[in-house]
Amino acid sequence: MRDYEMVMIISPDVPEEEVPNTIEKVGQFITGRGGEVAEVNRWGRRKLAYPIMRFTEGNYVLTQFKLDPTQVSDLEASMELTEEVIRHLVVRREEGETAAP
Numbered sequence: 001m002r003d004y005e006m007v008m009i010i011s012p013d014v015p016e017e018e019v020p021n022t023i024e025k026v027g028q029f030i031t032g033r034g035g036e037v038a039e040v041n042r043w044g045r046r047k048l049a050y051p052i053m054r055f056t057e058g059n060y061v062l063t064q065f066k067l068d069p070t071q072v073s074d075l076e077a078s079m080e081l082t083e084e085v086i087r088h089l090v091v092r093r094e095e096g097e098t099a100a101p
Helices: 016-032 069-081
Strands: 002-010 036-052 055-067 085-092
Touching: 002 016, 002 036, 002 069, 016 036, 016 055, 016 069, 055 069, 055 085, 069 085
Parallel strands: none
Antiparallel strands: 002 055, 002 085, 036 055
16 A cells, blocks of 8 residues: 545535535545545635636645555546545655645
8 A cells, every 4th residue: 555645626515514524435435445544634715726617716625545556546536526526636645755734
């Protein structure tokens, strides 16, 4: 298993009380494939640098996790199909690397 981190932007159309459910679904996807979620940081609602679809803001979430490299493409495909997530980025973390603020 390797260390990864993923930043996802959740649609502002998702009510604030439903954001944890979306985060939990992603966590269940990771753990369901033998991975483990190390840390989840909610950055909150922020203005986007440029419009994505018709949105000008979104709820940012940073997730650090361990996952088998063969499962990462499945995770990314799942994120593409999740309506609540308007953008995501998964990057591999190097040993000893600290998370972004």
